[in-house]
Amino acid sequence: MKKTLTIMLLLSLLFLAGCAKVEPAVETPVETPVAVEQEIIEPVKLIVGVMPAVDAAPIFLAKEQGYFEEMGIDVEIQLFTNAQDRQSALQTGAIDGAMSDMIALVTNVQGGFDLKGTTLTDGMFPVLVRNGFEEVEDVTVAMMEVSVSNYLADEWLSNDYTVEKVYINEIPARLEMIKNGNVDMGIFPEPLATMGTLDGLEKRIFETKDGYCPDVFVFTGKAIKEKSEAIEAYHRAIDLAVEDIQGDDGLARDILIEKLKLKPEIRDLIDLPEYKLTNLPDQAYVENIIEWTSEVLGKDFDIDAESLFERKFVN
Numbered sequence: 001m002k003k004t005l006t007i008m009l010l011l012s013l014l015f016l017a018g019c020a021k022v023e024p025a026v027e028t029p030v031e032t033p034v035a036v037e038q039e040i041i042e043p044v045k046l047i048v049g050v051m052p053a054v055d056a057a058p059i060f061l062a063k064e065q066g067y068f069e070e071m072g073i074d075v076e077i078q079l080f081t082n083a084q085d086r087q088s089a090l091q092t093g094a095i096d097g098a099m100s101d102m103i104a105l106v107t108n109v110q111g112g113f114d115l116k117g118t119t120l121t122d123g124m125f126p127v128l129v130r131n132g133f134e135e136v137e138d139v140t141v142a143m144m145e146v147s148v149s150n151y152l153a154d155e156w157l158s159n160d161y162t163v164e165k166v167y168i169n170e171i172p173a174r175l176e177m178i179k180n181g182n183v184d185m186g187i188f189p190e191p192l193a194t195m196g197t198l199d200g201l202e203k204r205i206f207e208t209k210d211g212y213c214p215d216v217f218v219f220t221g222k223a224i225k226e227k228s229e230a231i232e233a234y235h236r237a238i239d240l241a242v243e244d245i246q247g248d249d250g251l252a253r254d255i256l257i258e259k260l261k262l263k264p265e266i267r268d269l270i271d272l273p274e275y276k277l278t279n280l281p282d283q284a285y286v287e288n289i290i291e292w293t294s295e296v297l298g299k300d301f302d303i304d305a306e307s308l309f310e311r312k313f314v315n
Contacts, residue, residue, distance in 0.1 A: 044230035045074040049098030053189040055121035057252035062241040071233035097219035101148045102289045114221030116310040122273035123215040124190035129202040140164045142174045142186035149187035156206040191270045235313045242275045
């Protein structure tokens with residue numbers, strides 16, 4: 001009986017096991033990876049204007065060496081041969097900033113244009129003297145009226161000569177006046193001054209009394225407000241190029257010959273300035289520029305020295 005019961009129990013269990021519903025195994029779906037689109041951030045673009053002067057060498061070199069790209073900005077350089085065209089480009093917003101000078105900056109800010117100097121640039125302004133000039137007290141000097149050339153004529157020549165100023169805005173016309181012997185002297189930016197020596201003109205170099213060149217790089221107020229970080233990066237890139245030139249001024253000579261399309265024979269004749277890192281002048285120097293410009297234009301100026309600059313980009 002026990003064996004019979006045991007066998008019946010086992011058969012019952014087997015029967016129940018066979019009737020049990022077996023749930024199919026459920027596979028966990030494998031999610032297909034979804035491609036994540038990464039947002040491509042375009043570098044901020046700055047459009048800057050330069051003049052055909054030695055001040056432009058660090059700007060050209062920073063572009064050539066890829067320093068702007070390293071700093072994460074896209075810089076377009078436009079070359080202007082006429083200061084009025086450069087001024088129009090600034091006022092219409094066609095460019096963000098440009099090489100300029102302290103006299104132009106003073107007159108622009110006084111006139112209500114939102115413009116700020118962010119660093120001085122390093123220029124050279126030799127005096128060219130006509131062939132056959134004999135030292136006399138009374139001299140005629142060609143220059144632009146409201147300009148660096150007029151300011152430097154007063155600083156450099158007024159103590160040794162009685163100067164009759166002849167205002168000629170266009171540099172080529174100014175050169176022709178000296179070549180033809182119609183005026184005794186003229187003040188020109190380097191390297192254009194050295195180009196004049198190829199025609200036999202004498203080049204004289206003077207040192208500025210305050211140690212500053214009255215050239216300045218400016219940005220519009222709109223650009224400073226909207227592209228502040230890019231402008232900061234711009235100045236750091238220029239500083240890298242300046243350090244390169246401080247180590248080898250041949251870099252400045254070569255880039256000027258190439259970009260300004262100058263005659264190669266003047267390469268080693270160009271008088272280069274001492275290129276400096278980002279810097280701005282002291283208040284006394286600026287006040288002197290304001291006073292001089294006010295006297296030349298015969299107007300009272302109501303601007304102060306600090307209103308001309310944005311100093312946060314100075315290293």
